[in-house]
Amino acid sequence: MSTMLAAVFEGNGVLNVKTVEKPRVTKPDDVLIRVGAASICGSDLHVLHVPPGQHADPGVILGHEFFGFVEETGSAVTRFRPGGKVVVDNIMKCHTCAYCTTGMDNLCPNAVIFGQQRNGGFAQYCVVPEAQLMDMPEAIPSYLAAMTEPLxxxxxxxxxxxxxxxxxxxxxxxxxxxxxxxxxxxxxxxxxxxxxxxxxxxxxxxxxxxxxxxxxxxxxxxxxxxxxxxxxxxxxxxxxxxxxxxxxxxxxxxxxxxxxxxxxxxxxxxxxxxxxxxxxxxxxxxxSYCAHNTFPLAIKLLEKSRAGA
Ligand SMILES: [Zn+2]
Ligand SMILES: [Zn+2]
The missing domain is CATH 3.40.50.720 (NAD(P)-binding Rossmann-like Domain)
Known part of the structure; x- marks a missing residue:
């Protein structure tokens, strides 16, 4: 069994860095990424308050603001190849509810969020469906790339x-x-x-x-x-x-x-x-709640700031 280090939320304010099983590509649209950097959100701190100011499922690996490099892709993945630099849209929407179908998918009540309901980026590796990934320009340094989601x-x-x-x-x-x-x-x-x-x-x-x-x-x-x-x-x-x-x-x-x-x-x-x-x-x-089709805008702004504009 391959292993990795991860920061796991154990419930009741406890976060443990420990050795866990390295995730694997199991679905055709899965992409295994090696995490490049992850930033700490105020909401991560709220999760660790007792009582929590925000919910995360105990047992989950925290971290929803992160980017990485593609290690391995499932058979149906077409947009990404091993070695590619990618950023993660941390909210997986259902695409079928009343909000998702009327242009308000950031409010999807069925959303599954990385680092809250699904293992996130405070780890060496993370499996992410292709639809949640976007290309991150090579020129953006790690400390900025990890800030794409908050931006x-x-x-x-x-x-x-x-x-x-x-x-x-x-x-x-x-x-x-x-x-x-x-x-x-x-x-x-x-x-x-x-x-x-x-x-x-x-x-x-x-x-x-x-x-x-x-x-x-x-x-x-x-x-x-x-x-x-x-x-x-x-x-x-x-x-x-x-x-x-x-x-x-x-x-x-x-x-x-x-x-x-x-x-x-x-x-x-x-x-x-x-x-x-x-x-x-x-x-x-x-x-204003989370990003709303604004990842491409954030990536453009990061590029612009990188160019000194
Ligand atoms: Zn955040
Ligand atoms: Zn929905």
Whole structure:
């Protein structure tokens, strides 16, 4: 029996790196990939909370943000050959439900997700059906290739928000997703961009990524600072944290007609928001879940950033 190392979720907050059986190609459309790199998502950390903020089946190998190299292909695989560099679309949709058949397949209730219901990328190898794979350009380095999935998720949010150069923006939470949002907002040419983040290190990172203003929402009055520095609040607010209180703070930073996008998610978070503010100020509140046909867009952006554009 060939073996490999893998990080297995054992339930109740436990993640063990251990030797397991190496997966094999068993179906005609299977592709065995050697994992090149995998990144750690906030949702992986939520899975490991007790109680969990997100569900994964005990016994599964975690990791849904990863790329790799084709090792072996099933008899029906036509698009990939051994040695090819590929990235994994981590959500396997059913293609038959009401959402899948009406253009909302990212919301498929029957989806099977790598690293949650099916063995994922925190391992040396992973078997992935051909339909879940896309070519990853050779020039993209490993650390960026592993970020394709989160970037694809951010691009889904960006399409919903449709920022313009007239917009002022605030983003809560400067983890990898928040920082990715800064870069994306800059590409869309937004007028002003502030970030709200409690960690000084992350605030510094945000400024390096192009934020105009970095505020500590635990110590400072965000609205007062925006009014002092800019003379205005925001057209767009992104919540890339997903803990309850941010919802209320975010609503308070929006101008009339503003739009709030909630990206971070934690099943245990609750929030109190006065609904009258949403009515009176004609706010739009939206969620954005996973990637939605945005992997090709993310790959293009990675290529562009690689070219220094
Ligand atoms: Zn993720
Ligand atoms: Zn479906």
């Amino acid at each position: 694809a998720c951010v691009m889904n949010a960006m399409r919903k928000l449709n920022p313009t150069p007239a917009d002022t923006v605030a983003i809560f939470g400067m983890g990898p997703i928040g920082l990715t949002f800064i870069r994306a907002m800059k590409l869309y040419g937004v007028r002003r961009l502030a970030v709200c983040e409690m960690s000084a290190v992350r605030r510094q990172k945000a400024l390096e990524c192009g934020a105009d203003l970095a505020i500590d929402p635990a110590r400072e009055d965000v609205q007062a600072i925006l009014l002092r520095e800019w003379g205005e609040t925001c057209d767009i607010v992104v919540d890339a944290v997903g803990v309850g209180p941010v919802f209320g703070q975010a609503v308070g930073l929006l101008k009339c007609g503003g739009r709030l996008l909630i990206f971070g998610q934690n099943a245990n978070a609750v929030s109190q928001v006065p609904p009258a503010v949403i009515v009176r100020n004609e706010l739009t509140v939206m969620g």
